[in-house]
Amino acid sequence: MATITLDKVRKVYAGTMEAVKGVSIDIADGEFIVLVGPSGCGKSTLLRMIAGLEEITTGEVKIGERVVNKIDPADRDIAMVFQNYALYPHMTVYNNLAYGLKNRGMPKAEIDKRVKEAARILEIDDYLDRKPRALSGGQRQRVAMGRAIVREPATFLFDEPLSNLDAKLRVQMRVEIKRLQRELGTTSVYVTHDQLEAMTLADRLVVLNKGNIEQIGAPIEVYDRPASTFVASFIGSPAMNLLDVTSDDAGLKLVTGTGLAGAASGLDRGRYTLGVRPEHLEIADGAASGEGLSLEVTVNVLEPVGAESFVYASFADGGPQIVVRVSSHARHQPGEKLYLKAMPQNVHFFDADTGKRID
Amino acid sequence: MKRVQFSSASLPYLYLLPQLAIIVIFFYWPSVQAIQSSFYLEDPFGFSSTFVGLDNYTDVLESSSYAEIARFTVVFTLLVTFLSLSLALLFAVKADAVLKGSSSYKTLLMWVYAVAPPVAGLMGVMFFDMHIGPFLKFADAVGWDFRIGLDYFDTAFAMVVISVWKQIPYNFIFFLSGLQAIPKSLREAGAIDCRSGFRRFWTITLPLLAPTAFFLLIINMTYALFDTFGIVDVVVKDKAANNPITLVYKVYMDGFRGGDIGGSSAQSVILMAVVFVLTIFQFRFIERRVHYN
Numbered sequence: 001m002a003t004i005t006l007d008k009v010r011k012v013y014a015g016t017m018e019a020v021k022g023v024s025i026d027i028a029d030g031e032f033i034v035l036v037g038p039s040g041c042g043k044s045t046l047l048r049m050i051a052g053l054e055e056i057t058t059g060e061v062k063i064g065e066r067v068v069n070k071i072d073p074a075d076r077d078i079a080m081v082f083q084n085y086a087l088y089p090h091m092t093v094y095n096n097l098a099y100g101l102k103n104r105g106m107p108k109a110e111i112d113k114r115v116k117e118a119a120r121i122l123e124i125d126d127y128l129d130r131k132p133r134a135l136s137g138g139q140r141q142r143v144a145m146g147r148a149i150v151r152e153p154a155t156f157l158f159d160e161p162l163s164n165l166d167a168k169l170r171v172q173m174r175v176e177i178k179r180l181q182r183e184l185g186t187t188s189v190y191v192t193h194d195q196l197e198a199m200t201l202a203d204r205l206v207v208l209n210k211g212n213i214e215q216i217g218a219p220i221e222v223y224d225r226p227a228s229t230f231v232a233s234f235i236g237s238p239a240m241n242l243l244d245v246t247s248d249d250a251g252l253k254l255v256t257g258t259g260l261a262g263a264a265s266g267l268d269r270g271r272y273t274l275g276v277r278p279e280h281l282e283i284a285d286g287a288a289s290g291e292g293l294s295l296e297v298t299v300n301v302l303e304p305v306g307a308e309s310f311v312y313a314s315f316a317d318g319g320p321q322i323v324v325r326v327s328s329h330a331r332h333q334p335g336e337k338l339y340l341k342a343m344p345q346n347v348h349f350f351d352a353d354t355g356k357r358i359d
Numbered sequence: 360m361k362r363v364q365f366s367s368a369s370l371p372y373l374y375l376l377p378q379l380a381i382i383v384i385f386f387y388w389p390s391v392q393a394i395q396s397s398f399y400l401e402d403p404f405g406f407s408s409t410f411v412g413l414d415n416y417t418d419v420l421e422s423s424s425y426a427e428i429a430r431f432t433v434v435f436t437l438l439v440t441f442l443s444l445s446l447a448l449l450f451a452v453k454a455d456a457v458l459k460g461s462s463s464y465k466t467l468l469m470w471v472y473a474v475a476p477p478v479a480g481l482m483g484v485m486f487f488d489m490h491i492g493p494f495l496k497f498a499d500a501v502g503w504d505f506r507i508g509l510d511y512f513d514t515a516f517a518m519v520v521i522s523v524w525k526q527i528p529y530n531f532i533f534f535l536s537g538l539q540a541i542p543k544s545l546r547e548a549g550a551i552d553c554r555s556g557f558r559r560f561w562t563i564t565l566p567l568l569a570p571t572a573f574f575l576l577i578i579n580m581t582y583a584l585f586d587t588f589g590i591v592d593v594v595v596k597d598k599a600a601n602n603p604i605t606l607v608y609k610v611y612m613d614g615f616r617g618g619d620i621g622g623s624s625a626q627s628v629i630l631m632a633v634v635f636v637l638t639i640f641q642f643r644f645i646e647r648r649v650h651y652n
Contacts, residue, residue, distance in 0.1 A: 051547075051551065052550075052551075053547050053550065072550075072554055073547075073550045073551045074550060074551055074552065074553060074554035075554060078551065079551065080547075080548070080551055082544045082547070082548060083544070084542065086542065086544035086545045086547065086548035087548075088545065088548070088549075088563060089545075089567070090566040090567060090569075099552050099553070099562070100551070100552035100553070103552055103553040103554070103555070103558065147548075147552075
């Protein structure tokens with residue numbers, strides 16, 4: 001059990017390519033942190049710096065009270081689960097689990113006890129004598145987890161561990177990882193590009209973009225109050241609708257010209273990005289009245305996904321397409337006119353230039 | 360593997376024909392001839408031959424000089440195989456670990472492979488030459504009176520060094536590509552599980568290289584036994600005298616210099632049998648321990 005502290009951690013490749021640009025995070029003991037972002041955002045590099053597989057250019061990584069910058073991966077008291085599992089192909093499942101313990105000079109009886117226990121928890125007892133190539137993807141994933149558990153490390157590091165599994169297995173393992181982490185109470189850092197995985201697993205999310213932290217917070221907090229247009233468009237599916245708007249004395253209007261009623265109170269004159277989630281738009285009976293945002297759009301396509309449907313619609317003067325969540329029973333025809341409404345607390349504004357949230 | 364359906368049943372055999380023809384003409388036919396002539400005593404000019412049964416074999420196996428050369432061949436083969444494999448592996452591991460300028464290291468280590476064995480032998484002979492050889496200065500400095508072609512041990516030393524030098528690049532290429540085929544994440548998992556790099560090498564890297572190493576073991580044994588002919592020839596300059604030679608070279612000496620076709624054939628048959636047994640042994644007992652991914 002341990003805390004992890006990242007202090008202005010930077011990674012520069014080949015003298016010029018800055019993959020991680022001064023990231024600071026305080027991770028509490030037993031916390032499950034998910035680093036999420038698109039590929040190339042530096043999330044894996046950050047994880048690998050915590051693991052010691054990547055040199056830290058500047059800054060400091062502390063595990064517990066110990067600065068680990070110069071400490072060997074094997075001595076950092078971490079265990080890592082890799083995307084492709086990285087099981088030793090020439091060793092049996094038992095030896096895969098035992099290898100890290102043997103190298104630490106643990107007595108045979110203790111090793112045996114831990115391996116059997118981990119195998120029992122992960123339900124891989126029956127495969128202990130098999131080589132990894134004789135296992136299915138899901139079983140390999142469990143062995144990889146087992147290899148981390150037997151070590152009883154201070155920290156688990158996960159590098160996209162579920163992305164090689166099929167959709168059904170991924171959901172199952174996701175639940176299992178969460179349960180295991182709760183039971184063991186081990187501080188965990190988990191890297192993924194899948195925002196659904198991030199939302200469901202994390203105690204706190206760290207959204208990364210181009211080597212910078214965009215936002216840190218509990219999943220629901222990040223979802224409800226995205227700190228930037230990047231976070232707004234990355235977290236949530238389908239993504240938040242983002243509209244370029246201008247504000248003047250007459251109120252809000254789209255840059256293309258259509259006026260928008262309501263929700264503009266307190267904004268200075270200027271350009272903004274307005275954000276509203278597809279699930280926060282409601283279909284109104286007629287033209288807008290009262291407070292809140294009102295939009296008038298024409299349906300392009302109705303996309304049923306089962307439990308719900310999404311309407312893709314556009315404004316009379318063109319402009320960006322807008323997505324609205326509707327019930328799965330809704331029957332909207334292309335060309336149909338819709339009036340949309342959103343509550344003021346569900347309308348977000350971002351600076352048009354920096355993309356930062358404006359409250 | 361994709362299966363190809365041929366329109367005619369004889370077509371695949373037609374495609375195989377050139378390869379089969381080469382094997383039959385250059386391998387099976389001479390082998391059969393060697394076996395046949397090993398039972399005959401032939402006069403050097405090929406005018407007459409007499410069937411002598413196993414006499415050629417008993418002569419060869421009872422000869423003390425043959426036993427002496429066989430002993431040397433065993434030592435030579437083991438030394439060349441062991442040294443060229445282990446040095447190549449060392450270089451490959453080091454080259455694999457280098458990040459900057461690795462391609463120039465690799466090229467430098469590989470180019471020797473392009474040198475033909477007799478040319479390698481010639482370069483080696485000049486390197487060890489008693490008058491112009493740069494090695495002599497070094498030998499002098501440590502008080503070693505080095506005399507290639509005159510002293511048995513010194514000549515053997517030169518032969519081993521040249522043969523190993525010639526074979527390292529070949530092994531190096533295979534070991535390096537074998538090392539690069541090991542997934543990065545596997546090494547990283549190893550780095551987290553085991554602090555000692557030396558121990559990691561023995562428990563993870565080497566077992567994963569085993570298929571490559573096994574293949575190279577067979578190739579190197581064959582190289583040391585047969586392909587070093589050119590090097591031996593250049594070093595002893597056609598005059599074996601008291602110099603060490605390998606069994607293959609003796610086959611050539613007796614057959615083409617000594618004119619003893621029957622005895623020479625018997626020797627080559629014995630050699631064939633030895634290699635045959637050796638290969639079976641390697642596949643039966645060593646390959647079992649090899650993990651193929």
